[in-house]
Amino acid sequence: MTKSKMELGYWGIRGLASPLRLALEYAGVDYTDRRFASAAEWHAHRDGELAAAGVVAFPSLPYLVVDDTTAVSQSRVILRFIADRHGFGGDGEAERTAAAMVQEEAADLNAAYLKVALAADTESARKEQVAGSITTHLGRLEAFLGDKEWIAGGAAPTYADILLFDVLEWMWHLDAELEAAYPKLRALRKRVGELPAIAAYVKRTDGDNPYLSRPFTPFKVG
Incomplete structure:
Protein backbone atom coordinates (compact mmCIF):
# COMPACT_ATOMS: atom_id res chain seq x y z
CA MET A 1 0.00 0.00 0.00
CA THR A 2 1.10 3.53 -0.78
CA LYS A 3 2.40 5.44 2.23
CA SER A 4 1.41 9.09 2.12
CA LYS A 5 0.78 12.06 4.35
CA MET A 6 -2.86 13.06 4.16
CA GLU A 7 -5.00 15.90 5.47
CA LEU A 8 -8.77 15.58 5.55
CA GLY A 9 -10.67 18.81 6.07
CA TYR A 10 -14.28 19.10 7.22
CA TRP A 11 -16.47 20.54 9.95
CA GLY A 12 -16.17 19.17 13.47
CA ILE A 13 -19.20 16.92 12.93
CA ARG A 14 -19.82 13.50 11.36
CA GLY A 15 -21.67 14.59 8.24
CA LEU A 16 -20.10 13.81 4.88
CA ALA A 17 -16.66 13.14 6.40
CA SER A 18 -17.61 10.28 8.70
CA PRO A 19 -17.23 7.48 6.11
CA LEU A 20 -14.01 9.13 4.90
CA ARG A 21 -12.56 9.05 8.41
CA LEU A 22 -13.62 5.42 8.76
CA ALA A 23 -11.97 4.59 5.43
CA LEU A 24 -8.72 6.30 6.41
CA GLU A 25 -8.69 4.41 9.69
CA TYR A 26 -9.36 1.14 7.88
CA ALA A 27 -6.55 1.93 5.44
CA GLY A 28 -4.18 2.46 8.36
CA VAL A 29 -2.71 5.67 6.95
CA ASP A 30 -1.15 8.61 8.73
CA TYR A 31 -3.59 11.48 8.33
CA THR A 32 -4.55 14.78 9.91
CA ASP A 33 -8.25 15.21 10.59
CA ARG A 34 -8.67 18.97 10.34
CA ARG A 35 -12.02 19.94 11.85
CA PHE A 36 -13.24 23.49 11.31
CA ALA A 37 -15.36 25.09 14.02
CA SER A 38 -16.82 27.96 11.99
CA ALA A 39 -17.31 29.27 8.48
CA ALA A 40 -14.85 32.07 9.21
CA GLU A 41 -12.17 29.55 10.18
CA TRP A 42 -12.77 27.51 7.03
CA HIS A 43 -12.79 30.55 4.74
CA ALA A 44 -9.54 31.80 6.21
CA HIS A 45 -7.91 28.43 5.58
CA ARG A 46 -9.44 28.10 2.11
CA ASP A 47 -8.34 31.56 1.00
CA GLY A 48 -4.99 31.36 2.78
CA GLU A 49 -3.10 28.11 3.17
CA LEU A 50 -5.05 26.08 0.62
CA ALA A 51 -5.00 28.83 -1.98
CA ALA A 52 -1.24 29.27 -1.49
CA ALA A 53 -0.66 25.54 -1.97
CA GLY A 54 -2.33 25.78 -5.36
CA VAL A 55 -3.39 22.13 -5.54
CA VAL A 56 -7.10 22.32 -4.65
CA ALA A 57 -9.04 22.83 -7.86
CA PHE A 58 -12.44 22.78 -6.18
CA PRO A 59 -12.04 24.12 -2.63
CA SER A 60 -14.98 22.81 -0.65
CA LEU A 61 -15.62 20.66 2.41
CA PRO A 62 -14.70 17.89 2.67
CA TYR A 63 -11.34 17.96 0.93
CA LEU A 64 -8.35 15.60 0.99
CA VAL A 65 -4.77 16.75 0.36
CA VAL A 66 -2.12 14.09 -0.25
CA ASP A 67 1.59 14.85 0.21
CA ASP A 68 0.90 18.57 -0.35
CA THR A 69 0.77 17.86 -4.09
CA THR A 70 -2.57 16.20 -4.83
CA ALA A 71 -6.02 17.28 -3.74
CA VAL A 72 -9.39 15.60 -4.05
CA SER A 73 -12.80 17.20 -3.53
CA GLN A 74 -16.36 15.85 -3.35
CA SER A 75 -17.08 13.30 -0.65
CA ARG A 76 -17.98 10.33 -2.86
CA VAL A 77 -14.91 10.86 -5.03
CA ILE A 78 -12.70 11.13 -1.95
CA LEU A 79 -14.06 7.86 -0.58
CA ARG A 80 -13.35 6.01 -3.83
CA PHE A 81 -9.91 7.62 -4.05
CA ILE A 82 -8.95 6.38 -0.57
CA ALA A 83 -10.29 2.91 -1.30
CA ASP A 84 -8.62 2.56 -4.69
CA ARG A 85 -5.30 3.83 -3.34
CA HIS A 86 -5.34 1.38 -0.45
CA GLY A 87 -6.77 -1.74 -2.00
CA PHE A 88 -10.43 -1.87 -1.01
CA GLY A 89 -12.09 -0.35 -4.05
CA GLY A 90 -13.19 -3.76 -5.35
CA ASP A 91 -11.36 -6.60 -7.06
CA GLY A 92 -12.29 -6.64 -10.73
CA LEU A 195 -13.04 -5.11 11.75
CA PRO A 196 -10.08 -4.34 14.07
CA ALA A 197 -9.33 -0.86 12.74
CA ILE A 198 -13.00 0.16 12.74
CA ALA A 199 -13.65 -1.32 16.19
CA ALA A 200 -10.65 0.54 17.63
CA TYR A 201 -11.68 3.82 16.02
CA VAL A 202 -15.28 3.88 17.25
CA LYS A 203 -14.00 3.37 20.81
CA ARG A 204 -11.64 6.34 20.57
CA THR A 205 -13.08 9.28 22.46
CA ASP A 206 -9.99 11.45 22.92
CA GLY A 207 -6.47 11.97 21.59
CA ASP A 208 -5.85 12.36 17.86
CA ASN A 209 -8.82 12.03 15.51
CA PRO A 210 -11.45 10.91 18.04
CA TYR A 211 -14.58 9.22 16.76
CA LEU A 212 -17.71 11.39 16.72
CA SER A 213 -20.57 9.24 17.94
CA ARG A 214 -23.25 11.92 17.69
CA PRO A 215 -24.98 11.61 14.33
CA PHE A 216 -25.73 15.32 13.92
CA THR A 217 -24.26 18.70 14.59
CA PRO A 218 -24.23 19.96 18.20
CA PHE A 219 -27.24 22.18 17.45
CA LYS A 220 -29.36 19.40 15.96
CA VAL A 221 -30.91 16.30 17.44
CA GLY A 222 -28.84 13.23 18.16
Missing part, protein backbone atom coordinates in the same frame (compact mmCIF):
# COMPACT_ATOMS: atom_id res chain seq x y z
CA GLU A 93 -14.97 -4.90 -12.75
CA ALA A 94 -17.95 -6.64 -11.18
CA GLU A 95 -16.97 -5.72 -7.62
CA ARG A 96 -16.02 -2.16 -8.52
CA THR A 97 -19.34 -1.67 -10.29
CA ALA A 98 -21.30 -3.18 -7.41
CA ALA A 99 -19.50 -0.98 -4.89
CA ALA A 100 -20.19 2.13 -6.98
CA MET A 101 -23.88 1.27 -7.31
CA VAL A 102 -24.20 0.69 -3.57
CA GLN A 103 -22.45 4.00 -2.93
CA GLU A 104 -25.08 5.82 -4.99
CA GLU A 105 -27.98 3.91 -3.43
CA ALA A 106 -26.61 4.65 0.04
CA ALA A 107 -26.33 8.34 -0.90
CA ASP A 108 -30.00 8.34 -1.93
CA LEU A 109 -30.91 6.63 1.36
CA ASN A 110 -28.87 9.16 3.30
CA ALA A 111 -30.53 12.10 1.54
CA ALA A 112 -33.99 10.63 2.10
CA TYR A 113 -33.33 10.05 5.77
CA LEU A 114 -32.03 13.58 6.27
CA LYS A 115 -35.52 14.77 5.33
CA VAL A 116 -36.91 12.54 8.05
CA ALA A 117 -34.39 13.49 10.70
CA LEU A 118 -34.21 17.22 10.07
CA ALA A 119 -37.31 18.27 8.13
CA ALA A 120 -40.26 16.15 9.26
CA ASP A 121 -42.15 18.49 11.56
CA THR A 122 -44.71 16.01 12.88
CA GLU A 123 -44.59 12.38 13.96
CA SER A 124 -47.10 11.45 11.26
CA ALA A 125 -44.93 13.10 8.58
CA ARG A 126 -41.92 11.28 9.96
CA LYS A 127 -43.66 7.91 9.83
CA GLU A 128 -44.92 8.57 6.32
CA GLN A 129 -41.45 9.35 5.03
CA VAL A 130 -39.89 6.35 6.78
CA ALA A 131 -42.55 4.05 5.37
CA GLY A 132 -41.95 5.41 1.89
CA SER A 133 -38.51 6.14 0.46
CA ILE A 134 -36.54 4.94 3.51
CA THR A 135 -37.92 1.42 3.49
CA THR A 136 -37.64 1.31 -0.31
CA HIS A 137 -33.91 1.99 -0.22
CA LEU A 138 -33.29 -0.30 2.74
CA GLY A 139 -35.23 -3.10 1.06
CA ARG A 140 -33.19 -2.76 -2.11
CA LEU A 141 -29.94 -2.88 -0.19
CA GLU A 142 -31.09 -5.86 1.89
CA ALA A 143 -32.00 -7.75 -1.29
CA PHE A 144 -28.76 -6.81 -3.04
CA LEU A 145 -26.69 -8.02 -0.10
CA GLY A 146 -28.57 -11.32 0.00
CA ASP A 147 -26.37 -14.08 1.35
CA LYS A 148 -23.09 -12.37 0.48
CA GLU A 149 -20.63 -11.62 3.25
CA TRP A 150 -19.63 -8.25 1.75
CA ILE A 151 -22.01 -6.23 -0.35
CA ALA A 152 -19.85 -5.99 -3.49
CA GLY A 153 -19.62 -9.78 -3.58
CA GLY A 154 -15.92 -10.22 -2.95
CA ALA A 155 -13.87 -11.94 -0.29
CA ALA A 156 -13.04 -8.68 1.51
CA PRO A 157 -14.90 -5.48 2.42
CA THR A 158 -14.94 -2.49 0.11
CA TYR A 159 -15.63 1.17 0.73
CA ALA A 160 -19.31 0.39 0.09
CA ASP A 161 -19.45 -1.73 3.25
CA ILE A 162 -17.80 1.04 5.26
CA LEU A 163 -20.20 3.63 3.86
CA LEU A 164 -23.22 1.48 4.72
CA PHE A 165 -21.88 0.96 8.23
CA ASP A 166 -21.80 4.71 8.72
CA VAL A 167 -25.25 5.38 7.24
CA LEU A 168 -26.85 2.60 9.26
CA GLU A 169 -25.08 3.65 12.46
CA TRP A 170 -26.61 7.11 12.54
CA MET A 171 -29.96 6.11 11.09
CA TRP A 172 -30.56 3.31 13.56
CA HIS A 173 -29.34 5.53 16.37
CA LEU A 174 -32.53 7.54 15.89
CA ASP A 175 -34.88 4.88 14.49
CA ALA A 176 -33.85 1.68 16.20
CA GLU A 177 -37.03 -0.11 15.10
CA LEU A 178 -35.78 -0.06 11.52
CA GLU A 179 -32.85 -2.29 12.48
CA ALA A 180 -35.06 -5.29 13.29
CA ALA A 181 -36.61 -5.33 9.83
CA TYR A 182 -33.33 -5.81 7.95
CA PRO A 183 -31.37 -8.73 9.45
CA LYS A 184 -28.89 -9.01 6.58
CA LEU A 185 -27.94 -5.35 6.79
CA ARG A 186 -27.80 -5.67 10.58
CA ALA A 187 -25.33 -8.54 10.22
CA LEU A 188 -23.24 -6.56 7.72
CA ARG A 189 -23.11 -3.61 10.07
CA LYS A 190 -21.88 -5.95 12.82
CA ARG A 191 -19.18 -7.46 10.57
CA VAL A 192 -17.85 -4.05 9.58
CA GLY A 193 -17.95 -2.86 13.18
CA GLU A 194 -15.84 -5.85 14.21
Whole structure:
Protein backbone atom coordinates (compact mmCIF):
# COMPACT_ATOMS: atom_id res chain seq x y z
CA MET A 1 0.00 0.00 0.00
CA THR A 2 1.10 3.53 -0.78
CA LYS A 3 2.40 5.44 2.23
CA SER A 4 1.41 9.09 2.12
CA LYS A 5 0.78 12.06 4.35
CA MET A 6 -2.86 13.06 4.16
CA GLU A 7 -5.00 15.90 5.47
CA LEU A 8 -8.77 15.58 5.55
CA GLY A 9 -10.67 18.81 6.07
CA TYR A 10 -14.28 19.10 7.22
CA TRP A 11 -16.47 20.54 9.95
CA GLY A 12 -16.17 19.17 13.47
CA ILE A 13 -19.20 16.92 12.93
CA ARG A 14 -19.82 13.50 11.36
CA GLY A 15 -21.67 14.59 8.24
CA LEU A 16 -20.10 13.81 4.88
CA ALA A 17 -16.66 13.14 6.40
CA SER A 18 -17.61 10.28 8.70
CA PRO A 19 -17.23 7.48 6.11
CA LEU A 20 -14.01 9.13 4.90
CA ARG A 21 -12.56 9.05 8.41
CA LEU A 22 -13.62 5.42 8.76
CA ALA A 23 -11.97 4.59 5.43
CA LEU A 24 -8.72 6.30 6.41
CA GLU A 25 -8.69 4.41 9.69
CA TYR A 26 -9.36 1.14 7.88
CA ALA A 27 -6.55 1.93 5.44
CA GLY A 28 -4.18 2.46 8.36
CA VAL A 29 -2.71 5.67 6.95
CA ASP A 30 -1.15 8.61 8.73
CA TYR A 31 -3.59 11.48 8.33
CA THR A 32 -4.55 14.78 9.91
CA ASP A 33 -8.25 15.21 10.59
CA ARG A 34 -8.67 18.97 10.34
CA ARG A 35 -12.02 19.94 11.85
CA PHE A 36 -13.24 23.49 11.31
CA ALA A 37 -15.36 25.09 14.02
CA SER A 38 -16.82 27.96 11.99
CA ALA A 39 -17.31 29.27 8.48
CA ALA A 40 -14.85 32.07 9.21
CA GLU A 41 -12.17 29.55 10.18
CA TRP A 42 -12.77 27.51 7.03
CA HIS A 43 -12.79 30.55 4.74
CA ALA A 44 -9.54 31.80 6.21
CA HIS A 45 -7.91 28.43 5.58
CA ARG A 46 -9.44 28.10 2.11
CA ASP A 47 -8.34 31.56 1.00
CA GLY A 48 -4.99 31.36 2.78
CA GLU A 49 -3.10 28.11 3.17
CA LEU A 50 -5.05 26.08 0.62
CA ALA A 51 -5.00 28.83 -1.98
CA ALA A 52 -1.24 29.27 -1.49
CA ALA A 53 -0.66 25.54 -1.97
CA GLY A 54 -2.33 25.78 -5.36
CA VAL A 55 -3.39 22.13 -5.54
CA VAL A 56 -7.10 22.32 -4.65
CA ALA A 57 -9.04 22.83 -7.86
CA PHE A 58 -12.44 22.78 -6.18
CA PRO A 59 -12.04 24.12 -2.63
CA SER A 60 -14.98 22.81 -0.65
CA LEU A 61 -15.62 20.66 2.41
CA PRO A 62 -14.70 17.89 2.67
CA TYR A 63 -11.34 17.96 0.93
CA LEU A 64 -8.35 15.60 0.99
CA VAL A 65 -4.77 16.75 0.36
CA VAL A 66 -2.12 14.09 -0.25
CA ASP A 67 1.59 14.85 0.21
CA ASP A 68 0.90 18.57 -0.35
CA THR A 69 0.77 17.86 -4.09
CA THR A 70 -2.57 16.20 -4.83
CA ALA A 71 -6.02 17.28 -3.74
CA VAL A 72 -9.39 15.60 -4.05
CA SER A 73 -12.80 17.20 -3.53
CA GLN A 74 -16.36 15.85 -3.35
CA SER A 75 -17.08 13.30 -0.65
CA ARG A 76 -17.98 10.33 -2.86
CA VAL A 77 -14.91 10.86 -5.03
CA ILE A 78 -12.70 11.13 -1.95
CA LEU A 79 -14.06 7.86 -0.58
CA ARG A 80 -13.35 6.01 -3.83
CA PHE A 81 -9.91 7.62 -4.05
CA ILE A 82 -8.95 6.38 -0.57
CA ALA A 83 -10.29 2.91 -1.30
CA ASP A 84 -8.62 2.56 -4.69
CA ARG A 85 -5.30 3.83 -3.34
CA HIS A 86 -5.34 1.38 -0.45
CA GLY A 87 -6.77 -1.74 -2.00
CA PHE A 88 -10.43 -1.87 -1.01
CA GLY A 89 -12.09 -0.35 -4.05
CA GLY A 90 -13.19 -3.76 -5.35
CA ASP A 91 -11.36 -6.60 -7.06
CA GLY A 92 -12.29 -6.64 -10.73
CA GLU A 93 -14.97 -4.90 -12.75
CA ALA A 94 -17.95 -6.64 -11.18
CA GLU A 95 -16.97 -5.72 -7.62
CA ARG A 96 -16.02 -2.16 -8.52
CA THR A 97 -19.34 -1.67 -10.29
CA ALA A 98 -21.30 -3.18 -7.41
CA ALA A 99 -19.50 -0.98 -4.89
CA ALA A 100 -20.19 2.13 -6.98
CA MET A 101 -23.88 1.27 -7.31
CA VAL A 102 -24.20 0.69 -3.57
CA GLN A 103 -22.45 4.00 -2.93
CA GLU A 104 -25.08 5.82 -4.99
CA GLU A 105 -27.98 3.91 -3.43
CA ALA A 106 -26.61 4.65 0.04
CA ALA A 107 -26.33 8.34 -0.90
CA ASP A 108 -30.00 8.34 -1.93
CA LEU A 109 -30.91 6.63 1.36
CA ASN A 110 -28.87 9.16 3.30
CA ALA A 111 -30.53 12.10 1.54
CA ALA A 112 -33.99 10.63 2.10
CA TYR A 113 -33.33 10.05 5.77
CA LEU A 114 -32.03 13.58 6.27
CA LYS A 115 -35.52 14.77 5.33
CA VAL A 116 -36.91 12.54 8.05
CA ALA A 117 -34.39 13.49 10.70
CA LEU A 118 -34.21 17.22 10.07
CA ALA A 119 -37.31 18.27 8.13
CA ALA A 120 -40.26 16.15 9.26
CA ASP A 121 -42.15 18.49 11.56
CA THR A 122 -44.71 16.01 12.88
CA GLU A 123 -44.59 12.38 13.96
CA SER A 124 -47.10 11.45 11.26
CA ALA A 125 -44.93 13.10 8.58
CA ARG A 126 -41.92 11.28 9.96
CA LYS A 127 -43.66 7.91 9.83
CA GLU A 128 -44.92 8.57 6.32
CA GLN A 129 -41.45 9.35 5.03
CA VAL A 130 -39.89 6.35 6.78
CA ALA A 131 -42.55 4.05 5.37
CA GLY A 132 -41.95 5.41 1.89
CA SER A 133 -38.51 6.14 0.46
CA ILE A 134 -36.54 4.94 3.51
CA THR A 135 -37.92 1.42 3.49
CA THR A 136 -37.64 1.31 -0.31
CA HIS A 137 -33.91 1.99 -0.22
CA LEU A 138 -33.29 -0.30 2.74
CA GLY A 139 -35.23 -3.10 1.06
CA ARG A 140 -33.19 -2.76 -2.11
CA LEU A 141 -29.94 -2.88 -0.19
CA GLU A 142 -31.09 -5.86 1.89
CA ALA A 143 -32.00 -7.75 -1.29
CA PHE A 144 -28.76 -6.81 -3.04
CA LEU A 145 -26.69 -8.02 -0.10
CA GLY A 146 -28.57 -11.32 0.00
CA ASP A 147 -26.37 -14.08 1.35
CA LYS A 148 -23.09 -12.37 0.48
CA GLU A 149 -20.63 -11.62 3.25
CA TRP A 150 -19.63 -8.25 1.75
CA ILE A 151 -22.01 -6.23 -0.35
CA ALA A 152 -19.85 -5.99 -3.49
CA GLY A 153 -19.62 -9.78 -3.58
CA GLY A 154 -15.92 -10.22 -2.95
CA ALA A 155 -13.87 -11.94 -0.29
CA ALA A 156 -13.04 -8.68 1.51
CA PRO A 157 -14.90 -5.48 2.42
CA THR A 158 -14.94 -2.49 0.11
CA TYR A 159 -15.63 1.17 0.73
CA ALA A 160 -19.31 0.39 0.09
CA ASP A 161 -19.45 -1.73 3.25
CA ILE A 162 -17.80 1.04 5.26
CA LEU A 163 -20.20 3.63 3.86
CA LEU A 164 -23.22 1.48 4.72
CA PHE A 165 -21.88 0.96 8.23
CA ASP A 166 -21.80 4.71 8.72
CA VAL A 167 -25.25 5.38 7.24
CA LEU A 168 -26.85 2.60 9.26
CA GLU A 169 -25.08 3.65 12.46
CA TRP A 170 -26.61 7.11 12.54
CA MET A 171 -29.96 6.11 11.09
CA TRP A 172 -30.56 3.31 13.56
CA HIS A 173 -29.34 5.53 16.37
CA LEU A 174 -32.53 7.54 15.89
CA ASP A 175 -34.88 4.88 14.49
CA ALA A 176 -33.85 1.68 16.20
CA GLU A 177 -37.03 -0.11 15.10
CA LEU A 178 -35.78 -0.06 11.52
CA GLU A 179 -32.85 -2.29 12.48
CA ALA A 180 -35.06 -5.29 13.29
CA ALA A 181 -36.61 -5.33 9.83
CA TYR A 182 -33.33 -5.81 7.95
CA PRO A 183 -31.37 -8.73 9.45
CA LYS A 184 -28.89 -9.01 6.58
CA LEU A 185 -27.94 -5.35 6.79
CA ARG A 186 -27.80 -5.67 10.58
CA ALA A 187 -25.33 -8.54 10.22
CA LEU A 188 -23.24 -6.56 7.72
CA ARG A 189 -23.11 -3.61 10.07
CA LYS A 190 -21.88 -5.95 12.82
CA ARG A 191 -19.18 -7.46 10.57
CA VAL A 192 -17.85 -4.05 9.58
CA GLY A 193 -17.95 -2.86 13.18
CA GLU A 194 -15.84 -5.85 14.21
CA LEU A 195 -13.04 -5.11 11.75
CA PRO A 196 -10.08 -4.34 14.07
CA ALA A 197 -9.33 -0.86 12.74
CA ILE A 198 -13.00 0.16 12.74
CA ALA A 199 -13.65 -1.32 16.19
CA ALA A 200 -10.65 0.54 17.63
CA TYR A 201 -11.68 3.82 16.02
CA VAL A 202 -15.28 3.88 17.25
CA LYS A 203 -14.00 3.37 20.81
CA ARG A 204 -11.64 6.34 20.57
CA THR A 205 -13.08 9.28 22.46
CA ASP A 206 -9.99 11.45 22.92
CA GLY A 207 -6.47 11.97 21.59
CA ASP A 208 -5.85 12.36 17.86
CA ASN A 209 -8.82 12.03 15.51
CA PRO A 210 -11.45 10.91 18.04
CA TYR A 211 -14.58 9.22 16.76
CA LEU A 212 -17.71 11.39 16.72
CA SER A 213 -20.57 9.24 17.94
CA ARG A 214 -23.25 11.92 17.69
CA PRO A 215 -24.98 11.61 14.33
CA PHE A 216 -25.73 15.32 13.92
CA THR A 217 -24.26 18.70 14.59
CA PRO A 218 -24.23 19.96 18.20
CA PHE A 219 -27.24 22.18 17.45
CA LYS A 220 -29.36 19.40 15.96
CA VAL A 221 -30.91 16.30 17.44
CA GLY A 222 -28.84 13.23 18.16
